[in-house]
Amino acid sequence: MPANVSSNPSLWSDLRQLPRGYWILFSGTLINRFGHFVMPFLALYLKREGLEPWVTGASLAAYGAGCLIANLAGGYFADRVGRKPTILVSCASAVVTMLALSQAHTPATLVTFSGLVGLASALYFPAASALLVDLVPPPLRLRAFGCQRLAVNLGFALGMATAGLLAAHSFLLLFVIDAATTAILGLMVLFGVPPGKAPKTENPGWGVALTAMRGNGAYLRSLFASFCMAVVFWQLSSTWGLHVTSVGGHDEKVYGWLMALNGLLIVVFELPLTSFTRRHPGPRMMMWGYLLSGAGLGLSAFGGTLPLLVAVMVIFTLGEMISSPVGNAYVAALAPDDMRGRFMGMLGVSWGSAAMLGPVAGIALFAHSPPLLWLACFGLGALAAAAVAGIRMENASGTPDAVRLSKNLEKLNRR
Numbered sequence: 001m002p003a004n005v006s007s008n009p010s011l012w013s014d015l016r017q018l019p020r021g022y023w024i025l026f027s028g029t030l031i032n033r034f035g036h037f038v039m040p041f042l043a044l045y046l047k048r049e050g051l052e053p054w055v056t057g058a059s060l061a062a063y064g065a066g067c068l069i070a071n072l073a074g075g076y077f078a079d080r081v082g083r084k085p086t087i088l089v090s091c092a093s094a095v096v097t098m099l100a101l102s103q104a105h106t107p108a109t110l111v112t113f114s115g116l117v118g119l120a121s122a123l124y125f126p127a128a129s130a131l132l133v134d135l136v137p138p139p140l141r142l143r144a145f146g147c148q149r150l151a152v153n154l155g156f157a158l159g160m161a162t163a164g165l166l167a168a169h170s171f172l173l174l175f176v177i178d179a180a181t182t183a184i185l186g187l188m189v190l191f192g193v194p195p196g197k198a199p200k201t202e203n204p205g206w207g208v209a210l211t212a213m214r215g216n217g218a219y220l221r222s223l224f225a226s227f228c229m230a231v232v233f234w235q236l237s238s239t240w241g242l243h244v245t246s247v248g249g250h251d252e253k254v255y256g257w258l259m260a261l262n263g264l265l266i267v268v269f270e271l272p273l274t275s276f277t278r279r280h281p282g283p284r285m286m287m288w289g290y291l292l293s294g295a296g297l298g299l300s301a302f303g304g305t306l307p308l309l310v311a312v313m314v315i316f317t318l319g320e321m322i323s324s325p326v327g328n329a330y331v332a333a334l335a336p337d338d339m340r341g342r343f344m345g346m347l348g349v350s351w352g353s354a355a356m357l358g359p360v361a362g363i364a365l366f367a368h369s370p371p372l373l374w375l376a377c378f379g380l381g382a383l384a385a386a387a388v389a390g391i392r393m394e395n396a397s398g399t400p401d402a403v404r405l406s407k408n409l410e411k412l413n414r415r
Contacts, residue, residue: 011275014143021194022135022144025128026151028188033155035181037163037174038098038117039063040237040259043359044245044252045171046110053367055107057360059114060238064355066118071352074123075345076206079338083131083196084189086341090123091186095179102175121182122352126345133332133340134196141332146274146325150267157263164256197337209342218391219334219343222286222327223350225384229290229323230354231361232297232377236262236316238359239366239373240300247370248304258309262317270321277322282330283391289323290388292316294381301371319381 038045042063046056070090077086097120101113136144166173213219236259244255277285296316302308328347335343365373 011143011272014140015147017140018144018147019135021192022132024188024192025132025135026148028185028193029128029148030151030155031188032181032185033152034159034162035177035179036156036159037166037178038101040160040241041163041167041171041174041252042114043238043241044167044255045174047242048171049105051107051110053363055110056238057363058107058111060234060359061356062111062115063118064234064352064357064359066115066120067122067352067355068349069352070119070122071126071345071348072206074348075126075342077123078127078130078341078345082198083127083134083341084193086127087124087131087189088186090120090127091182091189093120093123094182095186096120098175098179098182102172118352118355122348125348126341129328129332129344129347130341131193131196135194138333142274142278142325142329143271145328145332146271149325150271153263153266153270155263157260157267160256160263161260164253164260167252167256206342209339212336212339213343213346216334218283219331221387221391222283222331222334223346225286225290225387226327226331226347227350227354228380228384228387229293230351231358232294232380233320234355234358235297235362235373235377239362240297242363242366243300243304243370243374244309248306248309250304250306250309254306258313261310261313262320265314265317266321270325273321274325277326282326283388285326286323286330286388287385289319289321289326290381290384292319292322292381294319294378294384298374298378298381300377301374 042059043056046059074086074090077089094117097113097116101110101117104110104113132144132148133141163174166177213223241255244250244258245252248254293316296312296314296319299308299312299315331343331347332340362373365376
């Protein structure tokens with residue numbers, strides 16, 4: 001970590017100050033996300049296998065349930081055992097479970113291994129988020145989260161474009177490449193990334209962390225908004241693919257290219273956009289981003305023509321670029337150092353809960369009325385925006401809550 005962080009707000013100046021360990025994590029994330037093929041294509045894969053829609057919904061719900069449990073466990077182990085060991089366990093187990101899922105063909109095995117994939121892969125999120133904060137000084141964290149999302153979305157954009165072509169020939173390749181890129185990420189973390197802050201024996205359990213969270217109104221509002229938006233985001237990996245192919249009449253390659261457009265827009269515009277968003281209160285940027293994302297996906301209610309689908313993706317992605325880096329950095333700032341894994345883990349729980357409930361509800365609503373589903377997505381975006389709009393602006397930096405919670409840890413332990 002640099003001894004001194006320049007006050008120069010230049011993007012390139014900030015990027016040059018990010019430490020070597022961070023850039024190794026960035027590179028591993030880029031490779032891993034290139035191979036993140038399977039879950040975005042799972043609904044189409046199971047449809048091609050001739051399985052009933054309930055199997056798709058149950059498999060995606062099981063994946064979400066696995067993510068939910070993993071974020072609770074991952075947050076605990078990141079604080080108690082360490083960030084790096086938790087990441088390594090996640091990568092190793094994700095490789096094994098992904099390969100096992102490729103050999104699952106019955107409803108029972110598909111649901112089981114989908115849940116295990118979610119459990120294994122989602123252990124990574126709270127540990128990696130806490131490690132990023134450990135490695136990067138506070139003035140650079142918004143840039144670091146934005147840059148990390150660049151890695152995620154550049155890899156995703158290239159990967160989805162490739163996956164659309166591979167899926168037309170062999171879905172098995174999607175599983176194999178997904179597992180291989182996860183293994184590469186694990187090796188890069190093992191040999192190139194420092195361990196971050198040493199785990200502490202104080203405040204290791206969830207009880208004291210939950211007490212701290214309950215006293216943090218800004219955190220709770222952010223968590224609720226995150227859940228609402230995660231339900232919306234998960235539609236892209238489930239019902240929106242069905243919308244593109246059934247309502248729009250397009251094939252899997254078009255869906256792959258539309259998803260790739262999301263990643264390419266983020267790669268080109270999101271990091272420079274942080275130069276603007278960092279000058280404004282985090283909750284305000286989150287509010288506008290959530291509104292735009294909900295409105296973008298809501299446009300799908302008007303049909304499935306290719307120009308409309310492109311407009312949906314562009315508006316949705318603009319909202320995502322405004323809200324996501326700010327949201328992650330804001331929540332990280334609200335967390336005390338020795339609880340950061342659990343605070344970020346609960347953020348992951350909001351996404352895991354949405355992954356468990358969102359696709360099931362979305363598929364059911366899509367079967368009843370596709371326009372109603374997309375209007376509901378707009379409503380959820382507006383609800384998320386309203387939640388963060390209520391956060392007091394004096395807490396926009398997150399610092400007051402984080403300082404207050406850190407000073408009260410001793411009192412919380414005595415409860």
